[in-house]
Amino acid sequence: MSELITTSTHTNTRFQLLVTVSALALFAATAPQTAMAEDSNRPTVWIELGGQLERMTNGREVFAPPFLGEFDPAVFEPVLPLQRPSRFSNGAEGKISFRPNDADWVFSASLRYGRSNGRKEASQRLPATKFPFHLITGELVEGYASPPLHLNAKTENTERHLVVDFQAGKDVGLGLFAGHGASLLSLGMRFAQFTSGNKTTIDGVPDFTVIGDDVKYGGVFKSHHRFAGNTDIESSFHGIGPSLSWDSSARILGRGDDSEVTFDWGINGAVLFGRQKVTGERNITGSHYKSMQYFPNFKYHPSKQAIQYSGVASSYHHPNRINRSRSVIVPNIGGFAGLSYRYSNAKLSLGYRADFFFGAMDGGIDTRKTTDRNFYGPFAAISVGLGG
Numbered sequence: 001m002s003e004l005i006t007t008s009t010h011t012n013t014r015f016q017l018l019v020t021v022s023a024l025a026l027f028a029a030t031a032p033q034t035a036m037a038e039d040s041n042r043p044t045v046w047i048e049l050g051g052q053l054e055r056m057t058n059g060r061e062v063f064a065p066p067f068l069g070e071f072d073p074a075v076f077e078p079v080l081p082l083q084r085p086s087r088f089s090n091g092a093e094g095k096i097s098f099r100p101n102d103a104d105w106v107f108s109a110s111l112r113y114g115r116s117n118g119r120k121e122a123s124q125r126l127p128a129t130k131f132p133f134h135l136i137t138g139e140l141v142e143g144y145a146s147p148p149l150h151l152n153a154k155t156e157n158t159e160r161h162l163v164v165d166f167q168a169g170k171d172v173g174l175g176l177f178a179g180h181g182a183s184l185l186s187l188g189m190r191f192a193q194f195t196s197g198n199k200t201t202i203d204g205v206p207d208f209t210v211i212g213d214d215v216k217y218g219g220v221f222k223s224h225h226r227f228a229g230n231t232d233i234e235s236s237f238h239g240i241g242p243s244l245s246w247d248s249s250a251r252i253l254g255r256g257d258d259s260e261v262t263f264d265w266g267i268n269g270a271v272l273f274g275r276q277k278v279t280g281e282r283n284i285t286g287s288h289y290k291s292m293q294y295f296p297n298f299k300y301h302p303s304k305q306a307i308q309y310s311g312v313a314s315s316y317h318h319p320n321r322i323n324r325s326r327s328v329i330v331p332n333i334g335g336f337a338g339l340s341y342r343y344s345n346a347k348l349s350l351g352y353r354a355d356f357f358f359g360a361m362d363g364g365i366d367t368r369k370t371t372d373r374n375f376y377g378p379f380a381a382i383s384v385g386l387g388g
Contacts, residue, residue, distance in 0.1 A: 042099070042385070043099075043345050043385025043386055043387050044098060044099055044100060044101060044386070044387035045096070045097065045098050045099075045385065045386040045387050046095075046096070046097040046099075046347075046383050046384070046385050046386075047094075047095075047096050047383065047384050047386065048093075048094065048095040048096070048097075048110075048347075048381050048382070048383040048384075049092070049093070049094050049381065049382055049383075050092070050093045050094075050349070050379055050380055050381025050382065051090065051091065051092050051093065051379065051380060051381075052090070052091060052092075052093060052112070052114065052353070052377060052378065052379035052380075053088060053089075053090050053377050053378055053379075054088065054089050054090070054091070054114055054375040054376060054377035055087060055088055055375070055376055055377050056085075056086070056087060056088065056089055056116070056159065056373075056374065056375055057372060057373070057374040058085045058159070058196065058361075058363070058371065058373070059361075059363050059369070059371035059372065060085060060196065060198065060235070060361075060363035060371060061363055061364050061365050061369050062080050062083050063083060063198075063200045063202070063229070063231045063282070063365060064080055065202060065227070065229035065284045066284075067206075067227035067229070067284070067286055068080075068202070070206040070207070070225065070227065071151055071204065071206040072206070075126065075149070076124050076151045076204075076206075077122070077124060079122055079151065079153035079202060082120040082121070082122060082153050082154075082155050082200075083155045083157075083198065083200055085116075085118065085157045085159065085196070085198075086116040086117070086118040086157060086159065088116060088377070089114040089115055089116035089159060089161070089375070090114060090115070090116070091112065091113045091114030091115060091161075092112075092113055093110065093111065093112040093113070093379070093381065094110065094111050095108060095109070095110035095111070095381075096108065096109055096110075104170050104171040105168065105169070105170055106167075106168070106169045106170070106171070106184060106186070107167070107168050107169075108165070108166075108167050108168075108169070108186075109164075109165070109166050109167075110164070110165045110167075111162070111163070111164050111165075112161075112162070112163045112164075113160075113161070113162050113163075114159075114160070114161050114375070115158075115159060115160045115161075116157075116158070116159045117156075117157070117158050117159075118156070118157040118158075119154075119155070119156045119157075120154070120155055121152075121153065121154035121155070122151075122152070122153050122154075123150070123152050124150060124151045124152070124204075125148060125149075125150040126148055126149040126150065127148070128144040128146070128148045129144065129148070129149070129208060130142045130143070130144055131143055131144075131210045131220070143220065146222075147205050147208075147224065147226075148205070148208075149204075149205055149206065149207070149208060150204050150205055151202075151203075151204035151206070152201075152202070152203050152204055153200070153201065153202045154200070154201050155198065155199065155200040155201075156197075156198070156199040156200075157196070157197070157198055158195075158196065158197040158198075159194075159195070159196045159197075160193075160194070160195045160196075161192070161193070161194045161195075161373070161375070162191075162192070162193045162194075163190065163191070163192050163355070164190070164191040164192075165188055165189070165190050165191075165243060166188050166189050167186040167187065167188030167189075167243065167245065168186060168187060168188060169184040169185060169186030169187070169245075169247075170184070170185055170186075171183060171184055172184070172185045182247075182248065182249050183246070183247075183248045184246070184247045184248070185244075185245075185246050186243075186244070186245045186246075186247070187242070187243070187244055188242070188243050188245075189240060189241070189242060189243060190240065190241060190242075190243040190270040190272065190332070191238075191239070191240045192237070192238070192239055192240075192272055192274075192330075192332070192357065192360075193236070193237070193238040193239075194236060194237045194238075194357075194360060194361060194373050195234065195235075195236045196234070196235055196236075196361070197233065197234040197235075198231060198232075198233050198234075199230075199231065199232050199233075200230060200231045201228075201229075201230040202227075202228070202229050202230070203226075203227065203228035203229070204226075204227060204228075205224055205225065205226050205227075206225060206227070207224055207225055208222065208223075208224045209222065209223045209224065210222055211223055211290075220292075221290070221291070221292055222290070222291050222292075223288070223289065223290050223291075223313075224288075224289050225286065225287065225288050225289070226286070226287050226289065227284075227285070227286045227287075228283075228284075228285050228286075229282075229283060229284040229285070230282075230283050231280065231281070231282045231283075231365060232280045232281055233278065233279070233280035233281075233282070233322060233365060234278070234279055234280055235276070235277065235278045235361055235362055235363060236276070236277050236278075237274055237275070237276050237277075237328075237330070237357075237360045237361055237362075237373070238274050238275065239272035239273055239274020239275070239328070239330055239360075240272060240273065240274065241270055241271045241272040241273050241274075242270065242271060243268065243269065243270035243332075244268070244269050244270070245266060245267065245268035245269070246266060246267055246268075247264070247265075247266035248264070248265055248266060249262040249263065249264045249265075249340065250262060250263050258343075258344070259341070259342065259343045259344075260341075260342050261339060261340070261341055261342075262339070262340045262342060263337075263338075263339060264336070264337070264338050264339065264340050264349065264351065265335070265336065265337040265338075266335060266336050267333075267334070267335040268332075268333070268334045268335065268355075269331075269332065269333045269334075270331075270332040271329060271330070271331055271332070272329070272330040272331075272332060272357070272360075273327075273329055273330075274327070274328060274330060275325055275326065275327050275328065276325060276326050276328050276360075276361060276362040277324070277325040277362070278322055278323070278324050278325070278362050278364070278368075279322060279323050280322045281319065281320065281321050281322060282319070282320045282322065282365055282366065283317070283318070283319045283320070284316075284317075284318045284319075285315070285316065285317045285318070286315060286316050287312050287314070287315040288312065288313045288314045288315065289311070289312055289313065290311060290313045291311070320366060322365070322366070324362070324368065326362065326368070328359060328360075330357050330358060330359055330360045331357075331358045331359075332355065332356065332357050332358070333355075333356055334353065334354055334355035334356060335353070335354060336351050336352065336353035336354070336379075337351055337352060338350050338351015338352060338353075338379075339351065344385075345384065345385035345386070346382075346383065346384055346385065347382070347383040347385075348380075348381075348382055348383075349379075349380065349381045349382075349383070350378070350379075350380050351378070351379055352376075352377070352378050352379070353375075353376065353377070353378075353379050354374070354375070354376035355374070355375045355376070356372065356374045357372060357373045357374065358372050359371075359372060360372065360373040361373050
């Protein structure tokens, strides 16, 4: 019954979106044209290339196996912060726009790609601990704990994102600066794809206990625990849906037929219908070792290798294969602001941009955890106009 209700809700949502898009398209088609005289020789094609440095937010779940509670925080530094994903990504963008002569329509296709990689590791190994034991002769001497206490961790993070837009826009002459700049209302389709991966390994020995010594054979009874855990997980989202944007520019310096400096800003929104997916594995193991270590001729040859007999008193292994997916609807809003220096057929733009994709990713490990994927930061672009 619940599946039927979900399907009906998605159908109604798509119908409302189509009605909204159709109404906006009709409004754009009937809006008054405001072509300016100085645009009569404008280029018909613009090619734009640029790059960006973006701050990312990622709410992915941290791999925190229960055995970490066995490691004394007064002795070992925490290793969970190593899993923090990269906070910045860098990438490139490109756009091509076509505006027919004597028309207020603009057709464009754009692509934005970014990525980040990170690798961190920590190795904490304490000096070997001394402990007393009796030789066969009854004499009390000192030995060294084996294995020494240690905690190691290593993590690798990767992130990729791709956003592609196809739009048709019309100069609608809206806003305070109509007649002294441009105001473009665009409808189109947006495709987005996000991928993130995490590989983490944690292992160590948190304790070493001397149970007692064996005076008869000149050795010692020992006990210690050994733990290990690892994850190898990839999560992704890909979706497509209708988009709406409004881009404006206002001249603040110069003349339109020569060169000018403009203040640019814009807002955008989209609704993406797509699928989240998580694949990979998670493993946790633990073992309790008890051993008897003999030190033959320790008094006379203290550097000689000891003889050790060990056994596993208890152990566990908890593997989990992860493979889940879910259809989702992801709202997306964003905007930008910046400055451009424009010549007759060239433009340099600098600005700041933000894009927010709500509930786009499944950032959980064993169970689903919905997280946002947001990008914001500075960008720069160079545009060249052709034709006219």
